[in-house]
Amino acid sequence: GENVEQHPSTLSVQEGDSAVIKCTYSDSASNYFPWYKQELGKGPQLIIDIRSNVGEKKDQRIAVTLNKTAKHFSLHITETQPEDSAVYFCAASSNTDKLIFGTGTRLQVFP
Amino acid sequence: KAGVTQTPRYLIKTRGQQVTLSCSPISGHRSVSWYQQTPGQGLQFLFEYFSETQRNKGNFPGRFSGRQFSNSRSEMNVSTLELGDSALYLCASSLEAGGNTGELFFGEGSRLTVL
Numbered sequence: 001g002e003n004v005e006q007h008p009s010t011l012s013v014q015e016g017d018s019a020v021i022k023c024t025y026s027d028s029a030s031n032y033f034p035w036y037k038q039e040l041g042k043g044p045q046l047i048i049d050i051r052s053n054v055g056e057k058k059d060q061r062i063a064v065t066l067n068k069t070a071k072h073f074s075l076h077i078t079e080t081q082p083e084d085s086a087v088y089f090c091a092a093s094s095n096t097d098k099l100i101f102g103t104g105t106r107l108q109v110f111p
Numbered sequence: 112k113a114g115v116t117q118t119p120r121y122l123i124k125t126r127g128q129q130v131t132l133s134c135s136p137i138s139g140h141r142s143v144s145w146y147q148q149t150p151g152q153g154l155q156f157l158f159e160y161f162s163e164t165q166r167n168k169g170n171f172p173g174r175f176s177g178r179q180f181s182n183s184r185s186e187m188n189v190s191t192l193e194l195g196d197s198a199l200y201l202c203a204s205s206l207e208a209g210g211n212t213g214e215l216f217f218g219e220g221s222r223l224t225v226l
Contacts, residue, residue: 006153032211043115043201043217044154051211089154093210098167099144100210103153 002027004092006102013080013109021105023090024072030092033066033073034099038087047088048075080109113137115204115218123224129190132221136183136204142166143185144215145177148199157200160185161208189223197225 003026013019025033034049050057050064050073057064061080066073073092077084090102116135124130136143145157156169160179177187183204189196199222203215 009151034214036215036217041219043203043219044215045217046214049214091154091210098156098159098169098210099215100156101146101154103151 002100004102019077021075025092029094032093036089117218134185134202140204142205142208146201
């Protein structure tokens with residue numbers, strides 16, 4: 001089955017800097033890669049996703065890149081703000097299969 | 112429209128007891144998935160239900176079970192509780208079944224503490 005590894009487990013950045021979170025997956029059949037943000041006391045919420053037919057997707061300050069050959073994908077947050085502080089989860093799924101999550105990255109943005 | 116509702120939000124049980132958690136999905140969503148969240152382990156997939164049928168199951172022992180009703184509401188049950196079952200149990204709903212069909216909408220979770 002699918003296995004997703006996520007690094008780093010914690011990340012501290014200064015406000016305005018960029019943050020990068022990386023994930024690798026094991027199942028070459030995986031074709032859907034979402035990223036979720038979980039704020040304290042809340043459930044995770046989808047912030048961006050990418051499918052295997054594209055290599056990069058951007059949404060304002062957030063971007064995701066996918067390297068299918070290397071089986072890894074990354075989340076990039078530019079111009080970080082204190083409200084970006086949260087736990088971020090990557091995930092991977094193949095057709096009609098379950099969504100497998102990484103272990104999470106706690107991002108802290110210091111003013 | 113209303114989001115995913117999970118009850119109870121907090122509960123404390125002792126070893127050996129059983130617990131039932133409830134999840135009401137977003138109206139119109141037919142798929143409900145359950146995840147266990149623990150520090151360091153992230154979100155671990157328990158099972159997915161669609162149209163009252165279990166579509167997928169994670170690597171959890173048989174003490175963990177679930178079901179879905181005709182109105183798409185779902186329950187999960189954990190029997191013979193162990194200390195290691197202490198966790199946040201998250202329910203997520205989506206329009207269609209399968210992990211790659213689109214956004215999962217999560218509830219705020221049920222935090223279970225086993226003493």
